[in-house]
Amino acid sequence: MTTTPETHDVPFDQLPPDERLFRMRHSAAHVLAEAVLEMFPEAKYAIGPPVENGFYYDFDLPRPLTPEDLVALEARMRVSIARDVAIRGEQIPKAQAREIFKDQPYKLELIDGIEDDTVGHFMHGDFEDLCRGGHTERTGQVGAFTLDRVAGAYWRGDEHNAMLQRVYGLLFATEAELEAFKVQRAEAERRDHRRLGRELDLFHLDPISPGSPFYHPKGAVLYNALIDYLRDLYLEYDYSEVITPQLFSTDLWKVSGHYQNFGGDMFLFQPEDEGELGIKPMNCPGHCWLFKSGHYSYRDLPLRLAEFTRLHRNERSGVLHGMTRVRSFAQDDAHIYCTPEQFDTEVARFFEMSKRIYADLGLGDPVIRLATRPEKYIGEIADWDAAEALLGRVINEAGYEYVLAPGEGAFYGPKVEFHMRDALGRSWQLSTIQIDQAMPGRFGLEYIGDDGEAHTPLMLHRAILGSLERFIGVYTEHTAGRFPLWLAPVQAMVIPIADRHVEYAEQIRKTLRARGLRVQVDTSNERMGAKIRNAQLQQVPYMLVVGDREQEANAAAVRDRAGGDLGAMPLDAIMAKLIEERDTRALSHEVAPSA
RNA sequence: GCCGCUGUAGCUCAGUGGCAGAGCAGCUGUUUCGUAAACAGCAGGUCGUGGGUUCAAGUCCCACCGGCGGCUCCA
CATH class of the missing domain: 3.40.50.800 (Anticodon-binding domain)
Structure with missing residues (x-):
């Protein structure tokens, strides 16, 4: 959604509904900042954009906000809204803005980051803010809202910066829509997989092993039924299942590069009289090692190695979340080694198989993101461009739309991610396919081509359900526990x-x-x-x-x-x-x- | 890891400085029943853990552990 600096040339009530809602949420954020500054004159205010379902504003405050503070702030906001004052905006020179916001370090930093010579300056009543615009005409037009919660947020999302207090508000055009949203959210909480996991006796998470699910008998049936289904498909799509070790010498990840980059997120230990060992956090290095141990010709490719064994990642404690973010999990993981000639077909086959699985499970369409070359990358730009173009084309040929995620690819290649939402609207990545332009080379993988020469194979990483744990969590919410008969623990x-x-x-x-x-x-x-x-x-x-x-x-x-x-x-x-x-x-x- | 909140029976929760409670679930008995809850009784807790304050701590303070909501990260 784009907004232009304020001219108010189109009357607010004649704007399209989504633009009106955007402006209501944006103006409400300003009114919130006004209320916070009244309550804490020494407050530093940062940014306050409209977001899905409402708005937020980040503040640097002398003390933590309490739930009672939110009630008081909401009351102050309603006073400002009842006053129904005009919201005015103008472009002013940066120097003037620096003077106005001289006591507001976050605003000064924002001004420095703006490339134009002038910046937006918005006011209503005695409140003024640095803002690119997109507002209602008056404070009385902000619609139905309630302050929802307060959460921590780093300034500019960087953990090296100060932790600010973010106040979230819900806002809709009418009270009825706000109420409807609250009802819907309450319904979503009832189908939260953590609750259903217990009520349906599927699984539970336990402090005795944070982030590692206990599958109860019924949950294990579901887990195994999914794997049985995938094995059927693997037969059809010519995958070969393998089982590789759980425990490796860290030498393995020193070759793959994971040790240097992600060693901190692995479970490592050092037995007596042995080098350092680690529990595998992913299958790809092991699969490369397996490939390296054999001798392959072009006639053996594509080689599609699939594995369901368990993986462990030492996720930071604050990020664990039910089944959707765990330390111990299994993926419907596979790595495809192929020749350049086979490459397009393999990528296309992945989308075909994904589409089939999403249909079989009644998942509906995922949000697909194409993550492209990051700043730190290896390989040739021409190869990256070709790979990205290929992925984009194949996604469309599969009948899907996608959104670009520029710069979010892995350092070794672009990737495609399929995202599904959980009951509370949070988006989780399930499927992924990644083109790997690094690992085969690092491991020195070779196959003999029809020219009799050794060549480095191309490598694809792919998973469709993603982590079985995350999938079971999201699918439990998607179905509210009403699994189709073929997956139901008791039929x-x-x-x-x-x-x-x-x-x-x-x-x-x-x-x-x-x-x-x-x-x-x-x-x-x-x-x-x-x-x-x-x-x-x-x-x-x-x-x-x-x-x-x-x-x-x-x-x-x-x-x-x-x-x-x-x-x-x-x-x-x-x-x-x-x-x-x-x-x-x-x-x-x-x-x-x-x- | 960071910010805030939070932790009482298997689950959902009440108890806010003075004798640990309810509903559901569980167990036992009675009942043998026609499409979303029969009736009665019994049992169940080191109030997350460890310190501290107090005559007295589930309740107040500190630390740690876990959970929740975000932030950050996600090979």
């Missing part, structure tokens, strides 16, 4: 109405289990209604209720978790239905694709 619950039906229920379980279905019998001393409720809450796809009538007819009354009583069906028909749903990996209608 059907048999519910005997009275004790005399337990034996028949057990027969059903055995029959279905013999066909590989995951079925349990609820033998608890509860009424049928309670058993149904429990199965519903556990998101079991089907409930098979059995009483006298069903036992008589060799049938069960089928109920699906969407709430429907499907009526009595013969056992054979039930079995066929469940197997069909499993083998086609049918999506439950609750998991319909969504953006």
Whole structure:
């Protein structure tokens, strides 16, 4: 969204809605700064932009803000808004701005960073701010807002700088929209994977091993079902699964360059009489080592080495987050070694396979970022340009849109990232494909070409689900725990109405289990209604209720978790239905694709 | 790692200087039931950990550990 320095030539109420909202949020940030400066005259104020769902403003204050302060600040803001004063803007020479903001070090730093000769100067009432503009005409137009929370934020996002206090506000055009957002956020909290993981008995995180999930039996079923699915695809797409060590001499990462760059994020230790060892944080060096141990010709390529073993990274303590940011995880990782001629096809095949997986899982379209050459890079610019162009083209050919992330590529090559949002709207990277122009050379990898000469293979890093932990976290939220039948830890619950039906229920379980279905019998001393409720809450796809009538007819009354009583069906028909749903990996209608 | 908040039963939470509580879950008994919660009883806590203040600390102070929300980082 762009804004021009204020002219107010288009009346505020005639602007497009998203521009109006942007301006409301921006003006509210100014009103917030005004309130903070009233409360703390010695406050230093930094920046205050509009953001998704609202706005924030960063301050350097004499003391930490409390929740009570937010209430008081909000009240002061409402006074300013009730006054409904004009918001005026003008361009002024830098020298004049430096005089106005002479006691505001952050503003002075911003002025120094502006390339023009003049800077924007905005005022309402007694408040003035350095600002590029984009405001409502009056403070009374800012809409419905509430101050949400206070958080720490480094000045200019750099951890070497001062830590400021960031006040976040929520703001929407109307009270109804603000309320709707709060309701939606509360709903999202109910499907938070950390909560569902416990309620559905899938996994939990425990202080005994921070950042390393405990998979309970049901969670392990889900984990393994995903891997089984991927193995099926690997067969179809000609991947070869390997298992490489967990523990390596750090010599390995000295060759790959990871030791120098990321040694601090690895778990390293030094046993007696041995050199330094480390637990692997990624598979690529091990795969290169495996490649190096063999002799390959062009006829053996492409070689697609896949691995599911566990990885460990010593993430900084403050960043751990449920299953989406962990220390111990597995990836659906693979490295593809190929010839230059095979390269385009391999990249295209990755997108084809990704699209297939996203469709099978009902994930909807991800946000795709193409991260290009960073400032520190290796290799030739021409190669980078070619690789970036190729990735862009293949993304489009796969029918996806992408956004450019200039300069965010890895030092060894450009990468494509697929991002999905969790229940709270936070974006997480799942899939990635990276072109590696460094590692094969570092490891001295070679294959014999059809010319009889040794060549360095090209290398691709790729993962589709990404980390299984992160995927399970995001997918649990995406589905609210209503996994499609083929992934559901318990696919059907048999519910005997009275004790005399337990034996028949057990027969059903055995029959279905013999066909590989995951079925349990609820033998608890509860009424049928309670058993149904429990199965519903556990998101079991089907409930098979059995009483006298069903036992008589060799049938069960089928109920699906969407709430429907499907009526009595013969056992054979039930079995066929469940197997069909499993083998086609049918999506439950609750998991319909969504953006 | 940094800023702020936070930690009481398996879970959700009440208790704000004076005898550790509730609901759900669990266990036992009764009940044998037709599509989202039967009834009764019992049990369950070194109040995150370690120091300190106080006649007295779940409650106040300090440190550490974990969690939450951000920031930063993400091979």
